[in-house]
Amino acid sequence: MKMLPTVIANLFSKAATRNYPFDVRAPFEHARGELINDVERCIFCGSCQRKCPSQCITVSKEDNMGTWSLEFFACIGCGICVGACPVNCLSQLTTHRPVATVRSVITHTAKLPEKPAKKTEKRTEPARNEPAQ
Ligand code: SF4
Ligand code: SF4
Secondary structure, eight states: OTTHHHHHHHHHSOOSSOOTTTSOOOOOTTOOOOEEEOTTTOOOOOHHHHHOTTOOEEEEEETTEEEEEEETTTOOOOOHHHHHOTTOOEEEOSSOOOOOSSOOEEEEEEEOOOOOOOOOOOOOOOOTTSOOO
């Protein structure tokens, strides 16, 4: 009987939660929403894949081409991959992807960046009578 006033109050009070997806919260600054990869800058190092706690990123390289894919349903939007990317090509929008009923994986493919040419500088020994510089 002690709970009765609380039950009655809850019945007639406003819901504490939103009726998502019909009532969507307005985005706010620094909100961690949809993950975006500017794949033209991606070097396919795999750092994001290794750090992702949900294991939803897959990075692979083959024949001069790199592939980066993300399984959206598994992403929890933590932002760890964004901090782990050495070239800052990952970012998060302040909004979330629309609700979906079908599991989707986004895949980006791009050419791997050129490797810097190896230095082939030969060391020359100073002549016997020349003082070393
Ligand atoms: S950490 Fe950045 S550069 Fe490396 S594979 Fe991921 S998105 Fe690409
Ligand atoms: S935001 Fe978090 S869960 Fe989503 S891909 Fe990045 S590290 Fe993984």
